[in-house]
Amino acid sequence: MSINFDTSLPRTYSDSWREAYGQGTDTPRLSSYQAPDDEPVVFVYDSISLGGGQNVDTAEYPYGFWSNTRLGEKPHTIRIKGHLIGENYIGERNKLVSALQVPTDDDTPGFIDLPLWGRFKVVVETWDVDEDKKDNGSSDLSIEFKRAGCSDTTRFDIAAQSLTKLNVEAAVENIKTAASASFEKALEAGSDASTLAAGFGSITNKLAAVIGRVQGAVSFMNDMTNKVNSVTSLIAQGVRLPITLTQAAISAVFGIVDGVLEIRNAADETASYFQGIGDNFKSTEGALSSSSDSEQFVNRNEKNVVMNFLTASNYELEEEAITEQQWNTKTAVENFYKTVAFGASAQLLVKLNADNHTYENMQGLWALFEKLEKSIDKEDSDVYAAVEDTRIACAEVLLSQEYDTELTRHIRKEMPLLALALQLGCDAERIRNLNSIADSFLIKGDVIYV
Secondary structure, eight states: OOOOOOOSOOOOSOSSHHHHHTTTSSSOOOEEEEOTTSOEEEEEEEEEEEEOOEEEEEEEOGGGOEEEEEEEEOOOEEEEEEEEESTTHHHHHHHHHHHHTSOOOSSSOEEEEETTTEEEEEEEEEEEEEOOTTSTTEEEEEEEEEEOOOOHHHHHHHHHHHOOOOOHHHHHHHHHHHHHHHHHHHGGGOOOHHHHHHHHHHHHHHHHHHHTTOOOOHHHHHHHHHHHHHHHHHHHTTOOOHHHHHHHHHHHHHHHHHHHHHHHHHHHHHHHHHHTSOTTOTTHHHHHHHHHHHHHHHHHHHHHHHHHHHGGGGOOOOOOOOSHHHHHHHHHHHHHHHHHHHHHHHHHHTTSOGGGOBHHHHHHHHHHHHHHHHHSOOOSHHHHHHHHHHHHHHHHHHHTSOOBOOEEEEEEEEEEHHHHHHHHTOOHHHHHHHSOOOTTOEEEEEEEEO
């Protein structure tokens, strides 16, 4: 649904001015103003001025050149001059003044009814009543209206109805595009080649550290490492094109995200395969144990990686910026990495297994996610929109998931793990994941469980 705001003139009573005035009838048509939820107050109008036009953005250049761009239609202004006359005009004058004092806006407009123009929805701007003692029995009126527009309430309702909710993947794609375009735009004012190289070198060091926290098959690790090395290779070759560097860096960041998720998928497939094998297979028990171990390091992979990207809110390029070009390049690199890290964090947050994270865990991660969002310079409108869409899409996914609430119990006397799990009504493995447990499995003190 789109906003179709009609600025055409109201339907007239007749194309004939005589018929519009109602001449020759018992009840000739008069002008009137009607306040919201009130009765019309009649007056005689002497003249009307209806003004409009278009808003024009004019850019001026040296030597007399200029260019004009239409930005939209100007609000219609209606100026009315009229009068009240008669032996008892004072009562009508006071009724009209009271009507004009009623607050009006786009949601609750007034109505001006003019025989030759029709009925307008209007918002009162100014009014004047002029009287001259020489002209006993009459008042002159000057009233100015703005034609009622499309109210904020209506616009927001229509926008809410027509909003196409982006899923996280689509929103993150927008972040990739916006981050790269914003980086290029930021460097249009000037860039420093050495700072640019140092900046992307710093990003590759950050990404290499992230990969160092990942456990997985050699093939997955090689794929992630190769994408990071491609950025390093471009820097070594002397490539300083912003678009080339940003695309390579984005590929490296999301290559890590994809790699971690692929490791998880491979582990799930392995576990599913072994769980489907019959009891006669001798290695089933060992395989299941192995799949359980792999599941633990897979969960650690995702948490380690998302934590590394979430801490990008504190990312600062350790390069001294002296010139304006150096400072411009430094801030652009920092904002680029924060923006891309925000997208990577969103993609991972919604993939975290709710069974392995409590409500408190996710609250902490979401707080870091919001901190990272606040650290991003969103002056570029495309970056602002992409970040906003991603946060909303991510929140919708997380709110749809159910997380356990952490509870704490103080154990005064040492208890074996299995007995404690039975007493608390909690799975023993969950207790192991949430607490540091000695090899003896004898537990004492504060125990976290769900």
